[in-house]
Amino acid sequence: MKKFAVIGILLLSAMLIMQACVEHTANPDDTYDFQTPPYFPKIVSPTNNPLTKSGVSLGRMLFYDPILSQDSTISCSSCHNIANAFAEDKRYSVGVGGATGDINAMAIINLAWQQKFFWNGRATSLEEQALGPINNPLEMHETSENVAAKLSRSKRYAPLFKQAFGSANVTPEMIGKAISQFERIIVSNQSTYDKFYEIQEQAFTAEEYAGFRIFFTERGQCFHCHGANGTLLAHNLDTIFRNNGLLTDQEMIGKGLSFVTKKTTDDGKFKVPTLRNIELTGPYMHDGRFATLAELMDFYSSGIKQNANLDINFTKSPERLEQYGGLGLTSIEKQQVIAFLKTLTDTAFTHNPAYQNPFKK
Ligand code: HEC
Ligand code: HEC
Structure with a gap:
């Protein structure tokens, strides 16, 4: 009996504590x-x-x-x-x-x-x-x-x-x-891209639109990894870590997701970051190796390292990879993709008073 009384008191106090927490956060x-x-x-x-x-x-x-x-x-x-x-x-x-x-x-x-x-x-x-x-x-x-x-x-x-x-x-x-x-x-959701997304095609210039087409089709492959429903422009919600051919087999050992999972099949797989405001966030990649979006587009076009874990979206066209070392985009296409990426810049975001330093007068 005594045992039950103790348990009863414990339960009651636990409930009271939980109640107190709930009351606090529920204001x-x-x-x-x-x-x-x-x-x-x-x-x-x-x-x-x-x-x-x-x-x-x-x-x-x-x-x-x-x-x-x-x-x-x-x-x-x-x-x-x-x-x-x-x-x-x-x-x-x-x-x-x-x-x-x-x-x-x-x-x-x-x-x-x-x-x-x-x-x-x-x-x-x-x-x-x-x-x-x-x-x-x-x-x-x-x-x-x-x-x-x-x-x-x-x-x-x-x-x-x-x-x-x-x-x-x-x-x-x-x-x-x-x-x-x-x-x-x-x-962030007040970029030119958001205006476009909400069905105002005229929000884009012809160049931006051409870049958008490359990004969201097999020509550029980008959306397979950075698509996320077309809105977040981050990793797709199911597949977060990808190997985009930045590192060689030697360089990627223990780097990326494999640091956490300890599996060699996860070597060189990194979080796919959001591309929103990408114009403002350089240098690019986990090691900041690219100073500009032009350098980054050269990489995707002709600098991809064919390591053992390279993502299927690059290896599925082996001839293209062999011939160009990447997507083989023309210089005009690269510029078009960059123009599209710049439509993700959101100055209402960087000027949002709710995010500013509260100590600055
Ligand atoms: C000395 C520079 C530095 C400071 C200070 C710093 N960070 Fe970071 N932050 C980084 C770096 C570098 C990374 C990437 C680290 C990595 O992946 O290993 C990062 C990553 C992050 C991420 C991960 C974002 C994502 O998409 O996964 C968040 C969130 C973050 N920082 C928030 C904070 C917060 C909150 C603080 C203060 C408590 C802070 N950081 C202080 C440099 C810094
Ligand atoms: C196979 C998946 C995949 C594909 C396809 C892909 N990316 Fe990436 N992207 C990544 C990953 C993973 C990273 C981060 C890699 C790192 O830092 O090591 C990244 C990084 C980037 C970054 C730098 C982000 C930052 O904050 O530094 C940009 C910009 C970018 N990608 C644009 C593109 C464009 C444009 C395309 C299409 C031409 C594309 N990506 C295709 C997976 C992919």
Whole structure:
């Protein structure tokens, strides 16, 4: 009997705690009204981190605040610059104390629709991803526990965490949740391409339209990997990691998805990034090897490395690959694709007041 009484009390207290959490997050005045474009796919929102006004606003402050780094010199925005659609115009980022890695910073665009993060996919949620750079010695060189302690002591932040998550005793989990909420509301859908997509063909010039045709047909192959329903221009939702022939058999060992899965068949498979705002996010590829879209188009046209894991969309026309070393596009076709890619530039996005540095007056 005694045993049951203990279990009963445990259950009751668990229910009370859950109730308290539910009551906190369910404050209707604090619900963030996230309007997603009607022609985008449906989002799978995490149930354990619903968007709230207080959470999004706190996440935005944290994103722009160097308090997250060891010596208070580096914020997320140091490497994810809004003018570059939250990517960076340098090949490699510089972290605390001048440390550099050999990986190009990724853009933060429409991540609410994505499930795998980093070029090799090693983070499976934004909540988890956000703590990565804080703990990375090449980036913010801190520990998330330290940052949590700093924020709990902060007169500015403690009350904001209390408001957003019900406690001023900040945990790394709360930091990850707040930053992810801000990242989820970062949406780009006001480019020329969007006007075109919503059935206004006249939104494109003849050159842009020709590039669009190459992109979405077998001539260019691009849509097989970057299509995603024609709207996200990121990886297709089923196939996220692809080998696009950037590396040789030797160079690709242990790089890309195989870093996570340890399978040699995943060597050289990288996350297919979004092409939205691509004009603003160069240099290009995981190692930032191409400074311009012209160099990148030369690669797809004649520079593809025929490694063992090269994607079927390139190997299915072996004669073309053999003859040209790639898609064999003419210089006019390359220009047309670039013109099309530039229709994805969204200046309403880079000027959106909701995404700007909240500390700048
Ligand atoms: C020193 C530069 C630097 C700092 C600081 C930095 N990042 Fe990054 N970020 C990168 C690089 C480089 C990558 C790609 C890393 C990789 O794939 O291994 C990346 C990748 C990401 C991604 C993955 C995007 C995707 O499509 O998969 C997100 C999200 C992100 N960063 C958010 C943040 C947040 C939030 C912060 C602050 C807590 C932050 N970053 C701080 C350089 C930085
Ligand atoms: C087989 C799949 C596949 C095809 C086909 C493909 N891509 Fe890619 N693309 C990728 C992958 C994977 C990456 C990232 C590779 C890396 O960084 O290692 C990428 C990267 C890019 C980037 C750089 C993105 C950035 O943020 O640095 C651009 C631009 C791009 N592709 C455009 C195109 C165009 C245009 C076409 C058609 C001519 C095309 N891609 C065809 C898979 C593909």
